[in-house]
Amino acid sequence: MTVIPTMLTCKRKPATDTFYHDVIKGLSAPQKYLDPKYFYDAAGDALFQQIMQCHEYYLTGCEMEILRTQSAQIATALQNYAGEFDLVELGAGDATKSVHLLRQLLDNGVDYTYFPIDISGNVIQNLETSLPEKLPGLRLHGLHGEYFHMLQQANRYTSRKKVLLFMGANIGNFSVTAASNFCQQLRQYLQPGDLLLTGFDLKKHPQVILNAYNDSTGITRAFNFNLLHRINRELQADFDTTKFDHFPTYDPGTGACKSYLVSLEDQVVHIGDDFAVNFAENEALYMEISQKYSLEETDQLAAFAGFKPVARFFDRKHWFADCLWKCI
Numbered sequence: 085m086t087v088i089p090t091m092l093t094c095k096r097k098p099a100t101d102t103f104y105h106d107v108i109k110g111l112s113a114p115q116k117y118l119d120p121k122y123f124y125d126a127a128g129d130a131l132f133q134q135i136m137q138c139h140e141y142y143l144t145g146c147e148m149e150i151l152r153t154q155s156a157q158i159a160t161a162l163q164n165y166a167g168e169f170d171l172v173e174l175g176a177g178d179a180t181k182s183v184h185l186l187r188q189l190l191d192n193g194v195d196y197t198y199f200p201i202d203i204s205g206n207v208i209q210n211l212e213t214s215l216p217e218k219l220p221g222l223r224l225h226g227l228h229g230e231y232f233h234m235l236q237q238a239n240r241y242t243s244r245k246k247v248l249l250f251m252g253a254n255i256g257n258f259s260v261t262a263a264s265n266f267c268q269q270l271r272q273y274l275q276p277g278d279l280l281l282t283g284f285d286l287k288k289h290p291q292v293i294l295n296a297y298n299d300s301t302g303i304t305r306a307f308n309f310n311l312l313h314r315i316n317r318e319l320q321a322d323f324d325t326t327k328f329d330h331f332p333t334y335d336p337g338t339g340a341c342k343s344y345l346v347s348l349e350d351q352v353v354h355i356g357d358d359f360a361v362n363f364a365e366n367e368a369l370y371m372e373i374s375q376k377y378s379l380e381e382t383d384q385l386a387a388f389a390g391f392k393p394v395a396r397f398f399d400r401k402h403w404f405a406d407c408l409w410k411c412i
């Protein structure tokens with residue numbers, strides 16, 4: 085096999101186009117990668133909905149069970165620990181799980197505003213349309229943008245105590261080090277007494293985990309390829325998806341489940357007129373991590389970032405945990 089050395093030319097860097105900038109940065113790295121936050125355009129949102137319906141993708145069912153069956157206990161814990169608060173959800177998606185908690189809090193007569201944050205404008209638009217119909221009386225203020233930028237906005241709109249929801253094992257989309265930094269940074273936007281409810285996918289049989297990211301119907305595959313299609317469409321690129329294979333891996337030692345797209349041949353991909361990148365045959369493009377945790381590791385993460393674990397909610401199989409942390 086002849087490996088062509090990576091050749092990069094980049095004459096143009098439009099400062100305003102962060103998508104372009106991030107893609108070029110990722111494709112220029114020694115280990116090529118794409119930032120997974122760009123998975124979620126309208127097509128990516130729709131594919132993620134389908135992933136959540138896949139029987140192999142147990143995460144949604146597990147966390148849904150927690151929210152469906154234990155929202156009363158979660159609501160009581162939030163009220164006991166926080167008193168009066170507003171609710172901010174990081175990466176709200178379609179809120180199909182959190183809606184159970186939102187309803188429970190309304191039923192309990194809690195006076196709160198719900199601030200869903202999401203990088204997908206499509207998601208925020210849908211929530212603003214659908215949630216008030218499902219939950220009459222809900223005060224909702226959608227925030228479209230990046231987690232921290234929008235959290236800053238939320239802090240401008242409310243000075244009340246905050247309960248943050250970070251569900252769907254979104255935290256797993258960071259490496260352990262990045263998750264530690266993320267939680268530490270998150271803590272800086274919060275006050276002592278604020279709460280954070282985070283969904284962690286727990287370590288379990290490796291095959292169960294691997295299957296979740298390699299479903300038999302090929303939806304996770306399509307979800308990964310959708311990002312290449314998005315780059316083609318929005319950045320005038322020429323990725324040929326038939327020349328890549330979807331390759332998920334899981335390391336039970338570290339708990340890291342990683343997805344790659346592997347180049348099937350030596351090839352050159354162009355992004356617009358000014359950027360070209362070589363892929364060698366069998367070179368892997370790193371797409372995403374889904375980190376799995378033990379309960380001890382979630383506690384260590386909390387302590388590192390300035391939180392105290394106060395409660396945990398599990399599904400019946402104990403495959404998933406929603407962990408409630410209090411800012412100290």
Ligand SMILES: C[S@@+](CC[C@H](N)C(=O)[O-])C[C@H]1O[C@@H](n2cnc3c(N)ncnc32)[C@H](O)[C@@H]1O
Nearest residue numbers: 121124175176177202203204229230231251252
């Ligand atoms: C895996 S989905 C989970 C959705 C939902 N929380 C659930 O549990 O079903 C991740 C969501 O986070 C959003 N997201 C990803 N990265 C983000 C970022 N950096 N800032 C804001 N939202 C982000 C995505 O648009 C997507 O809706």
